[in-house]
Amino acid sequence: MKIIIPAAGQGTRLRPHTHTLPKVMLPVAGRPIIGHILADVAALEPEEVRLVVGYRGETLEAYARDAFPDLRVRTIRQEEQLGLGHAVFVALEPGDHGEILIVLGDTVFDVDYAAVVSRPDNVLGVRRVPDPERFGIVELDSAGERVVRLVEKPALPKGNLALVGLYFVHDGERLRTAIEGLVGDDVRTRGEYQLTDALQRMIDDGEQFVPFEIGNWFDCGKPATLLDTNRELLDRGAPEPDTTRFQASTIIPPVFIGPECTIENAVVGPHVTLLGGATVRDAVIRDSIIGERATVQGFVLERSIIGPGARAVAPPRSLNLGEESEIIC
Known part of the structure; x- marks a missing residue:
């Protein structure tokens, strides 16, 4: 055949x-x-x-x-x-x-x-x-x-x-x-x-x-369908990640975490593919695909695709809000 x-x-x-x-x-x-x-x-x-x-x-x-x-x-x-x-x-x-x-x-x-x-x-x-x-x-x-x-x-x-x-x-x-x-x-x-x-x-x-x-x-x-497929396939049987090597972070299965990734002070998952060499700092990521060697810092991401080597870095913000103020980003 x-x-x-x-x-x-x-x-x-x-x-x-x-x-x-x-x-x-x-x-x-x-x-x-x-x-x-x-x-x-x-x-x-x-x-x-x-x-x-x-x-x-x-x-x-x-x-x-x-x-x-x-x-x-x-x-x-x-x-x-x-x-x-x-x-x-x-x-x-x-x-x-x-x-x-x-x-x-x-x-x-x-x-x-x-x-x-x-x-x-x-x-x-x-x-x-x-x-x-x-x-x-x-x-x-x-x-x-x-x-x-x-x-x-x-x-x-x-x-x-x-x-x-x-x-x-x-x-x-x-x-x-x-x-x-x-x-x-x-x-x-x-x-x-x-x-x-x-x-x-x-x-x-x-x-x-x-x-x-x-x-x-x-x-x-x-x-949209690429992300849906990522979610479905992770649900069908993603390997259990070794979470002990990540500093001050929470990993919520199912996720795929490739080799040599850095995760610091972050929440990753559920339904995240994080490919080899990617870095996540001070961020929250769910239902997303992060490419090889990509960096995400300072963002809350959902339903996102970050390509290989791309960098999404947001500096810390300082706020001074009065009573009943509201900021919507």
């Missing part, structure tokens, strides 16, 4: 952090987004993992090889951002007749991958959502067992079973042929070659697809 992870997106909604890092390299719960995904799929012992990269792809390639030396990882560059279908197309090769698992590179799934790839049919990962018009939607047959139609972001959805970005096909060559047909005919939806359109061609040609409802999925596409 080969695994394809599209990870070429620039992450414009996550700027300024993606000015210097690929989106999938942003940290959540102590490691890059892509690190959580690779750790999950490594248990499948795939023949190869193909990372589709673009902007600053060399950073992603170096991380994958260093962090997962036992995983055979190959990078394929997507020169133009022409949609998810195109990203998968550049990763597929003629003769890829074996099993292919596709996992979006900016989403962490709560799913039993082994159960997904053990199914005898092609599989689409799905979850019921309250706002189906924002997603690709799966329509099932009358028995509710087989996929008959895929609709990308329908204005009037017929159901609420959404595609979540997890796909498993038994014959990669058939998928490649379907996408090649889209590209050859220049069939685009909203200006891009959509993977859903290629899968629909396979369904129309008689390929059987079944839905697989996942437990949850954690999107990392914008600051």
Whole structure:
């Protein structure tokens, strides 16, 4: 089995952090987004993992090889951002007749991958959502067992079973042929070659697809959802930090505290990722991500993202307030 992870997106909604890092390299719960995904799929012992990269792809390639030396990882560059279908197309090769698992590179799934790839049919990962018009939607047959139609972001959805970005096909060559047909005919939806359109061609040609409802999925596409994912993953099992080395400070789990961090006269947590070499002094931080070598001093932070090496330092304030005075900052 080969695994394809599209990870070429620039992450414009996550700027300024993606000015210097690929989106999938942003940290959540102590490691890059892509690190959580690779750790999950490594248990499948795939023949190869193909990372589709673009902007600053060399950073992603170096991380994958260093962090997962036992995983055979190959990078394929997507020169133009022409949609998810195109990203998968550049990763597929003629003769890829074996099993292919596709996992979006900016989403962490709560799913039993082994159960997904053990199914005898092609599989689409799905979850019921309250706002189906924002997603690709799966329509099932009358028995509710087989996929008959895929609709990308329908204005009037017929159901609420959404595609979540997890796909498993038994014959990669058939998928490649379907996408090649889209590209050859220049069939685009909203200006891009959509993977859903290629899968629909396979369904129309008689390929059987079944839905697989996942437990949850954690999107990392914008600051709010990145912080939500950090919170969820820390709740799922953050390591217990050694709090004895921090002076006059309170650590409130769950948190991730990397090596060589300095915490003095501060309150850190809950739901804080503090990466290696970061410094927190005279501050209160909760529900935030603090990058490597970053410094936070004199601030009360909540729902914040501080990039690597950044400094947020506020000097002490002196106040002289009379009766019933009020300052709101």
